[in-house]
Amino acid sequence: MSKLAVVMTPERAEDVISPRTRELIEAKFAVTWAPETSPETVTALSRDADVVLTSWGTPHLHPSIWSDGSGPKVVAHAAGSVKKLVDPAIFEQGVAVFSAGGRIAWSVGEYCLASMLTLARRLPRFDGAIRAGGWKQTAYRGHELAGAKVGILGASSTARALITLLKPFECDVVVYDPYLSDERAAELGVRRAELEETLQAGFVSLHVPDVPETKGLVTRKLIEQLPDGAVVVNSSRGPAIDQQALLEHALDGRIYAALDVYDPEPPTLEQKVLEAPNLLLTPHVAGDTEEGHLALAGYVIADVLQYLEHGTRGPSYVDPSSWSIQA
Numbered sequence: 044m045s046k047l048a049v050v051m052t053p054e055r056a057e058d059v060i061s062p063r064t065r066e067l068i069e070a071k072f073a074v075t076w077a078p079e080t081s082p083e084t085v086t087a088l089s090r091d092a093d094v095v096l097t098s099w100g101t102p103h104l105h106p107s108i109w110s111d112g113s114g115p116k117v118v119a120h121a122a123g124s125v126k127k128l129v130d131p132a133i134f135e136q137g138v139a140v141f142s143a144g145g146r147i148a149w150s151v152g153e154y155c156l157a158s159m160l161t162l163a164r165r166l167p168r169f170d171g172a173i174r175a176g177g178w179k180q181t182a183y184r185g186h187e188l189a190g191a192k193v194g195i196l197g198a199s200s201t202a203r204a205l206i207t208l209l210k211p212f213e214c215d216v217v218v219y220d221p222y223l224s225d226e227r228a229a230e231l232g233v234r235r236a237e238l239e240e241t242l243q244a245g246f247v248s249l250h251v252p253d254v255p256e257t258k259g260l261v262t263r264k265l266i267e268q269l270p271d272g273a274v275v276v277n278s279s280r281g282p283a284i285d286q287q288a289l290l291e292h293a294l295d296g297r298i299y300a301a302l303d304v305y306d307p308e309p310p311t312l313e314q315k316v317l318e319a320p321n322l323l324l325t326p327h328v329a330g331d332t333e334e335g336h337l338a339l340a341g342y343v344i345a346d347v348l349q350y351l352e353h354g355t356r357g358p359s360y361v362d363p364s365s366w367s368i369q370a
Contacts, residue, residue, distance in 0.1 A: 045351065047072035048092035048115070050085045051101050059098050059121040059143075064341035068096070071348060089115055094347060096340060098122045106130050109138065119347050121339040123147050123330070124370050125361055134363040141346050141359040143339040144370070145200045147330040152204025154329035155248050155276050158301035161323060162274045163188055163246070165299075168320040186245075186272070188212050194236070194244030196260065197279065198223040199370065201330075202250035206231055217241055222368060242268060248276040251283050252370035263288035266298075274299045278329035279370075281306030293322050303329040 047068060049056060056076070060068075068074055077088055082102045089095045089108050097104070098121040108114045116138060120128055123144040134140070161167065164185035172180050189212045195202050198220040206216060210232065217236035218228060228235045241247065242265045251257040261284040269275070269292070277284055281304040292298045294315060301323040308327060316322065346357030361369070 044073045045071075045093040046075070046091065047094040047096060048075045048077065048088040049096045050077045050080060050088055051096070051098040051121075052080055053078070055098050055100050058336050060340040061337040064344060067341070068344060093117065094119060094351075096121060096344070097128060098339070101128065103127060104129050104133075106132055109133055109136050112136075114138075117141070117347055117350065119340075119343040119359075121343055126366075126369065131363065131366050134366075139350055139356075140361040141343040141350075141357075142361050143342045143359060145358050146338055146342040147335060148200035148204040150332045150335035151201040151278050151329045152208050153332075154303065154325075155201070155205045155278055155301075156208045158276045158278075158323055159188055159193075159246050159248070159274055162299040162301060162321070165321075167323060171320050188214065188246065190214065191246055192217065192244040193246040193248070194219070194241035195233070196220075196238070196241060196247070196249045196283075197251035197257075198227070198231070199250045199252065199279075201278065202248070203231065205248060205250070206233060214246075217244060239265065239268070242266075243270060245270055245272070246274045246276075249279045249283055251279050252368060253280045253282070254368065258282045259285065261285060261289075266292055269298055271297055272299070274301070276301045276303075278303045280304055281308060281310075290316055290322075294319055296321060299323075301325070303327055 075088055077084055080101055085102055086108055089104060092115045094117040095115045096119045118129055118138060119141045121143050125140055125142050129140060165183050168183060169180060192215045193209060195216060195218045198218050209216060216233040217240060218233045219236055219238045219241040223235055225235060251260060263285045266285060266288045275289065275298060286306050289300055293300050299321040303325045304327055343359045346359045349355045349357055
């Protein structure tokens with residue numbers, strides 16, 4: 044029986060491992076549960092395991108774990124990005140890495156859809172009016188998402204989740220991603236577009252990774268070209284957009300924006316920003332749901348079992364060839 048080391052705190056294990064998944068791994072593996080996650084404990088448990096199950100809070104898995112030619116053959120990350128968890132050098136030793144980023148993507152997709160609908164219908168403004176003792180806001184009327192043009196920056200897993208959720212709305216979805224082929228765009232039911240066209244849609248959602256090429260991707264000039272009344276959602280990375288320019292245009296009342304990420308984090312925002320009825324502000328929680336978290340370990344373990352038994356690479360497999368463009 045393969046040995047599996049769960050190298051996360053007991054509290055995190057309760058957060059990302061459902062009772063059903065716990066039963067599964069206990070049945071399929073000889074399991075060791077880490078009492079805490081000091082680098083020393085994590086290194087010792089990992090060296091003695093065939094599979095390592097990690098999550099948020101697990102320290103960096105130092106390449107020295109594999110220095111003598113042994114070490115785990117599989118790293119299963121019950122969280123998102125693995126870039127701070129492992130070094131790409133371990134791929135050269137045949138280590139397979141799996142990430143639950145694809146499951147988190149669905150939670151993010153739901154957040155983006157909810158934000159679009161909330162702002163399109165001007166719900167924060169109407170909610171504020173009621174709370175202030177008002178009633179109808181005759182100067183404002185909401186808009187529908189159905190049939191609208193939606194610009195998406197990046198064809199990441201979160202973008203693909205949103206695209207799936209948008210299908211019933213029959214939107215004209217355009218995607219800017221230098222790595223997206225025409226064939227893949229057709230499979231997704233979208234069309235490729237240049238950055239400028241993507242930013243001219245009535246709804247814009249950012250789904251780019253945190254890499255040097257995406258820093259400052261959405262410039263002040265591009266924000267100025269957004270159509271009046273546009274809804275912008277950023278659930279990816281704060282530095283991808285000129286935050287100051289975006290806030291200026293929102294405070295002018297010209298556009299609406301939902302921000303779940305900021306530059307820096309946590310942000311220091313002026314009172315007028317905090318009170319703006321056309322801004323929806325959340326604390327980096329787009330991927331944070333009860334159901335989503337409890338599903339994370341099961342999402343990667345299902346693929347790990349298939350990999351160990353049949354050599355197949357499921358949707359959570361981290362492809363070493365795309366490391367440089369991953370989030």
